[in-house]
Amino acid sequence: xxxxxxxxxxxxxxxxxxxxxxxxxxxxxxxxxxxxxxxxxxxxxxxxxxxxxxxxxxxxxxxxxxxxxxxxxxxxxxxxxxxxxxxxxxxxxxxxxxxxxxxxxxxxxxxxxxxxxxxxxxxxxxxxxxxxxxxxxxxxxxxxxxxxxxxxxxxxxxxxxxxxxxxxxxxxxxxxxxxxxxxxxxxxxxxxxxxxxxxxxxxxxxxxxxxxxxxxxxxxxxxxxxxxxxxxxxxxxxxxxxxxxxxxxxxxxxxxxxxxxxxxxxxxxxxxxxxxxxxxxxxxxxxxxxxxxxxxxxxxxxxxxxxxxxxxxxxxxxxxxxxxxxxxxxxxxxxxxxxxxxxxxxxxxxxxxxxxxxxxxxxxxxxxxxxxxxxxxxxxxxxxxxxxxxxxxxxxxxxxxxxxxxxxxxxxxxxxxxxxxxxxxxxxxxxxxxxxxxxxxxxxxxxxxxxxxxxxxxxxxxxxxxxxxxxxxxxxxxxxxxxxxxxxxxxxxxxxxxxxxxxxxxxxx
Ligand SMILES: Nc1ncnc2c1ncn2[C@@H]1O[C@H](COP(=O)(O)OP(=O)(O)O)[C@@H](O)[C@H]1O
Ligand SMILES: [Mg+2]
Numbered sequence: 001x002x003x004x005x006x007x008x009x010x011x012x013x014x015x016x017x018x019x020x021x022x023x024x025x026x027x028x029x030x031x032x033x034x035x036x037x038x039x040x041x042x043x044x045x046x047x048x049x050x051x052x053x054x055x056x057x058x059x060x061x062x063x064x065x066x067x068x069x070x071x072x073x074x075x076x077x078x079x080x081x082x083x084x085x086x087x088x089x090x091x092x093x094x095x096x097x098x099x100x101x102x103x104x105x106x107x108x109x110x111x112x113x114x115x116x117x118x119x120x121x122x123x124x125x126x127x128x129x130x131x132x133x134x135x136x137x138x139x140x141x142x143x144x145x146x147x148x149x150x151x152x153x154x155x156x157x158x159x160x161x162x163x164x165x166x167x168x169x170x171x172x173x174x175x176x177x178x179x180x181x182x183x184x185x186x187x188x189x190x191x192x193x194x195x196x197x198x199x200x201x202x203x204x205x206x207x208x209x210x211x212x213x214x215x216x217x218x219x220x221x222x223x224x225x226x227x228x229x230x231x232x233x234x235x236x237x238x239x240x241x242x243x244x245x246x247x248x249x250x251x252x253x254x255x256x257x258x259x260x261x262x263x264x265x266x267x268x269x270x271x272x273x274x275x276x277x278x279x280x281x282x283x284x285x286x287x288x289x290x291x292x293x294x295x296x297x298x299x300x301x302x303x304x305x306x307x308x309x310x311x312x313x314x315x316x317x318x319x320x321x322x323x324x325x326x327x328x329x330x331x332x333x334x335x336x337x338x339x340x341x342x343x344x345x346x347x348x349x350x351x352x353x354x355x356x357x358x359x360x361x362x363x364x365x366x367x368x369x370x371x372x373x374x375x376x377x378x379x380x381x382x383x384x385x386x387x388x389x390x391x392x393x394x395x396x397x398x399x400x401x402x403x404x405x406x407x408x409x410x411x412x413x414x415x416x417x418x419x420x421x422x423x424x425x426x427x428x429x430x431x432x433x434x435x436x437x438x439x440x441x442x443x444x445x446x447x448x449x450x451x452x453x454x455x456x457x458x459x460x461x462x463x464x465x466x467x468x469x470x471x472x473x474x475x476x477x478x479x480x481x482x483x484x485x486x487x488x489x490x491x492x493x494x495x496x497x498x499x500x501x502x503x504x505x506x507x508x509x
Contacts, residue, residue, distance in 0.1 A: 001025070001060075003091040006103035006132060007083040008123035012334045013252045013289065015119065015126040019069040020080060022087040024060040031059075035068030041080060047108055048084050055112035055159040060092035079117040082106035082136070085159055086166075097166045101133040106141075112159040116140035118254040121247050124148040134174075136162060143261040144251055146175040147244075178261040180240075187265040188229040192403040196396035200227050203387035203498060204343075205409050208234045209416035210477030211431035213320070213342040213382060215305070217501060218389030219359070220352045224345040227389065228301045231343060232266040233406035236414045238297060245337065246297040253289045266298035269340075273307035277315045283327035287334045292319055295340035305344040306374040313379055316342070320382050344383060346375075348505060356391065372505055384433060384470050386501035416480040432477045437469055444472045446487045453492045461500060471495045 001024045009018045031049070033041055052059055066084065083104035089095045105123060106114040120141040127135050128151035137145055139155035146153050152174040156162045164170040191201060200216060204227060207214045216224045238246070247263045250256050256263075271280060271291040282290035292300055302308060319325040323339045348354040349368040354361040363371075420431050423443060429435065435443060446454065458468060474495035475487045484491070 001091050003087050005083045005087040005099055007080055007105055008103060008127055010119035010252055013122055013248045013336060015122040017130055020083045020087045021067040021069060022091045023065045024062060024091045026062045028063055030063045033066040035071040044078055044081050047081055047110060050110040051108045051112040051159055052085055057089055057094050060088055078107040079105050081108035082114055095163055095166050103127050103132045104136045106138040106156060114138045114156045114158060119252040120145050121251040127151060140258045142175045144256050146177050147262045180262060188232060188268050190233060191230050191406040191409055194223060194226055196392050197223055200387050200389045203385050204231050206477050207385055208413045209481050211433035212384035214385045215383040216345045216387055216389045217348050219347060219356050219391050222389045222391045224389050225303055228343045228345060229268060231299045232268050234409045234413050235266050236417050238264055238266060242297050249289050249293050249296055253294060267295055268299045269295040270301040273304050277312050280312055281315050281325050282336050287327055287329055289336045292338040292340060293336040296337050298340060300340045300342050302344045305346045306371050380502055381466050384474055385498045412481055419480045432473050435473050440472050444476045444487060449489045450487050450492045453489045457496045471499055474498060
């Protein structure tokens with residue numbers, strides 16, 4: 001007797017079809033799983049055996065051979081417990097139903113209850129694409145699956161309940177598609193709560209408008225963390241495709257809660273400075289997306305940047321340029337997307353008060369230099385915008401001034417983004433931060449006066465070619481925020497002012 005049951009697997013953040021093939025023949029009793037199973041799949045054999053018995057069924061008699069196809073991809077995890085049980089009950093006639101357009105996924109506990117697995121959203125998308133009509137999956141995962149159209153998704157609590165459904169005894173109702181709620185962008189707070197700090201707010205607006213990375217320097221308590229947390233609230237609303245992409249990553253990482261379906265707010269990730277390179281960029285024995293991928297579509301905030309280990313900071317360089325990260329492991333390489341805006345914050349020195357208007361800095365010059373030198377030149381170069389966040393004055397904090405709301409700032413950001421999308425249609429990029437050097441001439445056209453200003457700044461500040469490119473891109477965004485076609489003097493001046501902090505603090509470079 002032979003049976004094949006459909007299931008799904010995950011590679012990177014995308015899914016592929018897996019077939020669970022079971023052959024049961026007479027002869028000596030045995031239970032083999034082939035098709036490159038890893039240790040978890042072998043353990044699955046024991047769970048499956050117990051679950052079948054404890055659900056009131058019996059393992060087929062004689063020799064059982066299970067093949068997980070395709071055999072050339074290493075399948076990991078315990079997600080094949082459920083399809084395996086269904087295949088075994090089917091091949092032995094304990095389930096009598098046509099399963100050809102159904103797929104199954106889920107880990108099983110010894111008592112036959114079905115437990116959650118990771119990556120369900122991607123699996124449901126591919127299952128629907130490949131013509132599967134009914135997808136049976138753990139109850140805890142069913143909400144994330146229910147956003148996919150064209151497929152019935154069924155919450156499965158236990159083996160017994162599923163068999164009763166398949167045998168038309170006690171039907172399980174398919175999960176209804178959720179209502180996608182209007183996006184709540186001020187998830188992490190609103191800009192109107194931040195008093196003063198107009199330069200920093202403007203810098204973040206420009207960052208949001210052009211997709212630029214930002215470095216904030218200022219003493220403790222000046223509001224750097226507060227400001228960074230509010231950057232997602234001025235980024236454009238997420239499109240459905242972006243929401244799917246971000247949710248897929250969180251789903252594969254196992255970070256979606258039972259009541260979550262689609263992530264519709266832009267993520268804000270703030271890993272501690274003790275984070276390891278693997279936790280930041282992804283990887284591990286069973287590879288998982290790291291913080292930079294979880295931040296995809298949103299903001300990665302690195303607070304106290306100099307406290308991060310140098311190797312961790314350097315591991316960010318390539319992903320920052322590419323928008324994706326590749327992690328190598330024994331069985332091959334996995335690529336995860338990581339499109340995020342980086343916001344880094346730091347104190348100007350170890351004690352935090354270097355250059356403070358009222359407080360004394362207790363650090364030696366050597367200590368300050370050493371502290372600043374933890375950030376390499378190339379890393380500094382990748383942070384397009386540098387802005388000082390001075391301490392807030394008491395009268396600013398107590399003033400009842402009406403600060404601008406995130407929604408109002410976001411309108412300007414969205415307008416500037418729209419201009420960029422039009423301009424870059426068909427070029428493969430969507431924002432100014434991604435302009436390549438060869439595109440600058442075409443897209444960053446300056447007035448004659450602006451050219452002169454940039455020329456003067458270039459020689460006076462001793463800019464590198466890279467620094468020159470960064471200023472042009474930044475000026476492009478500043479001009480877009482004003483809907484100006486050509487880059488003018490004031491745009492150049494504003495851009496230069498956001499690029500000269502490295503000269504104040506890192507003057508020895
Ligand atoms: N500009 C500001 N407006 C309102 N509150 C502020 C401002 N700056 C700082 N605060 C208050 O001070 C606290 C500490 O700010 P925080 O963002 O953690 O500073 P930093 O990260 O620069 O050390 C905030 O939680 C907030 O209550
Ligand atoms: Mg802070």
